[in-house]
Amino acid sequence: MSQVTANLMLVKQRLELAALAAKRDPEDIQLLAVSKTFPSIAVEEAMHAGQTAFGENYVQEGVEKIQQLTKLRPWLEWHFIGPMQSNKTRDVAEHFDWVHSIDRLKIAERLSSQRGEFSDLSPLQVCIQVNVSEEGSKSGLPLEEVESLCDAIAKLPNLILRGLMAIPAPSNDISQQRRAFAAVRECFTGIKVKHSNDLGYDFFDTLSMGMSDDMEAAIVEGSTMVRIGSAIFGKRDRNKV
Ligand SMILES: *Cc1c(COP(=O)(O)O)cnc(C)c1O
Numbered sequence: 001m002s003q004v005t006a007n008l009m010l011v012k013q014r015l016e017l018a019a020l021a022a023k024r025d026p027e028d029i030q031l032l033a034v035s036k037t038f039p040s041i042a043v044e045e046a047m048h049a050g051q052t053a054f055g056e057n058y059v060q061e062g063v064e065k066i067q068q069l070t071k072l073r074p075w076l077e078w079h080f081i082g083p084m085q086s087n088k089t090r091d092v093a094e095h096f097d098w099v100h101s102i103d104r105l106k107i108a109e110r111l112s113s114q115r116g117e118f119s120d121l122s123p124l125q126v127c128i129q130v131n132v133s134e135e136g137s138k139s140g141l142p143l144e145e146v147e148s149l150c151d152a153i154a155k156l157p158n159l160i161l162r163g164l165m166a167i168p169a170p171s172n173d174i175s176q177q178r179r180a181f182a183a184v185r186e187c188f189t190g191i192k193v194k195h196s197n198d199l200g201y202d203f204f205d206t207l208s209m210g211m212s213d214d215m216e217a218a219i220v221e222g223s224t225m226v227r228i229g230s231a232i233f234g235k236r237d238r239n240k241v
Pocket residue numbers: 034036057081082167211212213227228229230231
């Protein structure tokens with residue numbers, strides 16, 4: 001068995017245990033394998049072990065991998081999870097299935113209109129990135145501004161609003177991890193309840209939270225998609241991260 005296959009099994013076990021401890025159905029939590037910095041051969045290995053959804057952080061690296069694996073494209077789902085400059089949106093609109101890292105309307109508008117140019121592609125599935133801990137990732141929108149961006153995105157034609165994503169500041173303290181995730185979940189639930197009958201919110205069902213070091217806390221707080229890199233593919237080359 002390859003290392004990636006063995007790691008995947010361990011991560012799935014962690015996911016299952018965390019779900020059961022939180023009295024949740026493990027099936028309600030998707031596993032996104034974050035393959036950034038790892039070559040396409042690693043993605044193939046994971047695919048042979050049954051993994052189909054992959055996350056990439058850098059546009060050019062992601063597009064190269066998607067193109068190298070073009071024969072497998074029908075079986076794979078590609079998620080863009082990194083920061084995005086507006087001159088890179090076209091590549092994302094053309095090649096990816098999901099985007100987790102939208103934090104301003106201008107990017108969403110560009111993605112929507114560019115996605116529309118590819119008539120064979122279904123709409124892009126998108127999450128808004130929330131900034132819950134200022135000392136953590138610089139990207140993301142403050143909680144107070146999330147709802148109005150959701151409303152604007154819900155009206156765009158070639159995007160489907162799926163939910164929220166967050167990367168809290170790293171912490172070894174599980175209660176601190178949980179507080180950050182809980183804040184995102186409360187924001188998500190508030191919006192979901194308020195807009196349950198509104199056009200454009202039919203698929204608002206995704207909380208993209210939890211990485212290798214905090215997936216358990218994220219699952220207790222309601223994550224529906226964990227984004228796991230190093231626990232599956234191994235330590236990343238520091239020069240590349
Ligand atoms: C790198 C990355 C991950 C995976 O991180 P690990 O700690 O390796 O699991 C998840 N989400 C985003 C946005 C990332 O950039």
